Amino acid sequence: MSIQIYNTLTRKKEPFETLEPNKVKMYVCGPTVYNKAHIGHAMSALVFDIIRRYLEYRGYTVEFAMNFTDVDDKIIRRANEMNVDPFDLAEGYIQDFEKNMAELNILPATVNPRASHEIDQIIEMVEGLIEKGYAYPLEGDVYFRVRKDPDYGKLSGRNLDDMLSGVRKEADDRKEDPMDFALWKAAKPGEPAWESPWGPGRPGWHIECSAMNLHHFGASIDIHGGGNDLIFPHHENEIAQSESLTGKQFARYWVHNGMLQLRGEKMSKSLGNIISIDEFLTQHSADAFRYLVLNSAYRNPVLFNEEVLLQAEKALDRIRFALRPANDEAAGAAAETLDNLATQITRSKDGFINTMDDDFNSAGALAHVFELVRVINHSRDEGATTEELLPAQDLLRELTTVFGLRLEDDSSAGKAQADPFVQLLVDLRLELRSLKNWALADQVRDQLTALGVILEDSKEGTTWHWGKNNG
RNA sequence: GGCGACGUAGCCAAGUGGCAAGGCAUGGGUCUGCAAAACCCUGAUCGUCGGUUCAAAUCCGAUCGUCGCCUCCA
Structure with a gap:
C-alpha cells in the first residue's frame, strides 16, 4: 500500500505518485511579512514540516519551497506608519520568522523565494498571459480574465455565477468581470515600484506563487500546501494563472491544513486574538505545540x-x-x-x-x-x-x-550553575533519610519542590530534575 | 444566500460497514518511611430522529448545534 493523500482538488484520498521517481517537489505558501509570526503560522508550518519529514523518512528526496511575500499593501502601510523602508521592515520580519521556525524545530526549506526577487519572472508570466488572451492591461494594472478560463473555480468548488451574488456592489466596474483579479498593480505615489511594460508598478499577491513555482520547479509540482483559508481565492487564482499559461497541471496534490482554534474561533488579525510565536515560547515548549498538531488530523481545526x-x-x-x-x-x-x-x-x-x-x-x-x-x-x-x-x-x-519532537531533558537549561548546590542538598537529605530523620528530609524535599526541583527516591538513591516553567 | 468541514467517554482525539486506538484527568492496586515517578486494573454504543443492511460511529435522508471560506489571512 502506498502513501494516500487527501487532495482538495478531487476531494478524496489518492495514492501518492510523484512526477519523478523518489523526488517530491513541494511548495507551501509562506507568510506576508508585515508583523511577527503567530501560532497560526506555526501550525501550518508544523503540519507541512511533519509531512516533509515523513516523506523523507519514506525515502523521498523532498525539494521544499516556502515563499515570503515581501511586497504587499499591508507591508507598505505599516512601513509608512513606522516611517521605515518597507524592504527593511520585511527583512526584519523574515529574520524573525526564520528564528521562530528554528525554535520550533522546523526544517529549513530548500529554497525561500521572495516576491521582490522574482519580479522578472512575474513580468514575464504576466506578459505571457496577456499574449494568450488570459489577461488584459487596464490603466497601468493588469487583470486576469476569469471568464476565459473554463476551469476557474475547480479547486474551491465554486462557479462564477454563484460567486457574483456575493460580490460587493462597489466592485471595480472598470474590470471586464467583477471576479477578474489583479496580476499587476500600478504604483501609487510613494510606493515601491518596478518598471514594467505597463508602467511602474508591483505584482499582485497571487501571481508571485505561480511565478516562483515556474521559476524554481517548472510547470508542474507534486504537492502544493497552505492553510485552508487560502483555497479561495489565492490557490484558485494560482491554478488559473499557471495552468492557463503552461497548459499543464500545476500541482498534482493540493494539501490544506485546518485552522487553529483559539477560544472556539479562528485566530486572525481582524479578530485581534493573536498570540505570537515568541509569546507562546516564553510559556510553553515547542514540543508541546507540535504534540497538539500531531494529536489531531491536520485537515481539521486544532483546539488551542x-x-x-x-x-x-x-x-x-x-x-x-x-x-x-x-x-x-x-x-x-x-x-x-x-x-x-x-x-x-x-x-x-x-x-x-x-x-x-x-x-x-x-x-x-x-x-x-x-x-x-x-x-x-x-x-x-x-x-x-x-x-x-x-x-x-x-x-x-x-x-x-x-x-520532529526534540524530547530534550533540557528543563535545566540555564540553571546549570545551581546544579552542584541542588546536588549538595539532595545528598544531605539522603543522609537524613538514612538517619530516618523523615521530618527534616521531607522539609528539604518540599522546599526544593517549591524551587522547581523534583526529587524521586528509588532503591538506587535519589534522582532529581528541574520541573517545567519553574525556578 | 452560495460552497465546505465537524459533532466519539470529564478533557484532547484516532477510527468511514463486522465486537470503539492513544494521551490527559478520575478511582482502585503494586512499589515507597511518606511522597513522586513507573507499572497493573478502571470508563463511552459514537448530537438527535428515521432509513438501507445479516451487521453502521462508519452508508442514505432529515433535524439540531459548532466552525471555516465567499474581503487580507497559515
Whole structure:
C-alpha cells in the first residue's frame, strides 16, 4: 500500500505518485511579512514540516519551497506608519520568522523565494498571459480574465455565477468581470515600484506563487500546501494563472491544513486574538505545540488552550521517561518480556508507517508510539537492562524524530550553575533519610519542590530534575 | 444566500460497514518511611430522529448545534 493523500482538488484520498521517481517537489505558501509570526503560522508550518519529514523518512528526496511575500499593501502601510523602508521592515520580519521556525524545530526549506526577487519572472508570466488572451492591461494594472478560463473555480468548488451574488456592489466596474483579479498593480505615489511594460508598478499577491513555482520547479509540482483559508481565492487564482499559461497541471496534490482554534474561533488579525510565536515560547515548549498538531488530523481545526497544552506536556513527559536508561541494578528481564519487547518493536514500526501512510494520520500513529512507550516502561520494571532496552528506545527516538519532537531533558537549561548546590542538598537529605530523620528530609524535599526541583527516591538513591516553567 | 468541514467517554482525539486506538484527568492496586515517578486494573454504543443492511460511529435522508471560506489571512 502506498502513501494516500487527501487532495482538495478531487476531494478524496489518492495514492501518492510523484512526477519523478523518489523526488517530491513541494511548495507551501509562506507568510506576508508585515508583523511577527503567530501560532497560526506555526501550525501550518508544523503540519507541512511533519509531512516533509515523513516523506523523507519514506525515502523521498523532498525539494521544499516556502515563499515570503515581501511586497504587499499591508507591508507598505505599516512601513509608512513606522516611517521605515518597507524592504527593511520585511527583512526584519523574515529574520524573525526564520528564528521562530528554528525554535520550533522546523526544517529549513530548500529554497525561500521572495516576491521582490522574482519580479522578472512575474513580468514575464504576466506578459505571457496577456499574449494568450488570459489577461488584459487596464490603466497601468493588469487583470486576469476569469471568464476565459473554463476551469476557474475547480479547486474551491465554486462557479462564477454563484460567486457574483456575493460580490460587493462597489466592485471595480472598470474590470471586464467583477471576479477578474489583479496580476499587476500600478504604483501609487510613494510606493515601491518596478518598471514594467505597463508602467511602474508591483505584482499582485497571487501571481508571485505561480511565478516562483515556474521559476524554481517548472510547470508542474507534486504537492502544493497552505492553510485552508487560502483555497479561495489565492490557490484558485494560482491554478488559473499557471495552468492557463503552461497548459499543464500545476500541482498534482493540493494539501490544506485546518485552522487553529483559539477560544472556539479562528485566530486572525481582524479578530485581534493573536498570540505570537515568541509569546507562546516564553510559556510553553515547542514540543508541546507540535504534540497538539500531531494529536489531531491536520485537515481539521486544532483546539488551542491552556488545558490542552498542559495535557500535551504531560504526554511528552511520558515519552521522555521511556527514553531513560534502565535501573542500575537491573539484572536482565525474563525471556518472555524480551520477546514482547522485540515483537512490539516490529509492531510499532509497522503500525506507525501504515497509519502515517494514510494521509499522514499522525494522531493514529501517535497511538503506536505510546504502545511502544508502555512496553519499554513495562520491560524496565521487569528488570530489563539498558542494553536490552536500547533497540526499542532507538526506534522510539527514530519515530519521534520523524515527528520532529526534540524530547530534550533540557528543563535545566540555564540553571546549570545551581546544579552542584541542588546536588549538595539532595545528598544531605539522603543522609537524613538514612538517619530516618523523615521530618527534616521531607522539609528539604518540599522546599526544593517549591524551587522547581523534583526529587524521586528509588532503591538506587535519589534522582532529581528541574520541573517545567519553574525556578 | 452560495460552497465546505465537524459533532466519539470529564478533557484532547484516532477510527468511514463486522465486537470503539492513544494521551490527559478520575478511582482502585503494586512499589515507597511518606511522597513522586513507573507499572497493573478502571470508563463511552459514537448530537438527535428515521432509513438501507445479516451487521453502521462508519452508508442514505432529515433535524439540531459548532466552525471555516465567499474581503487580507497559515
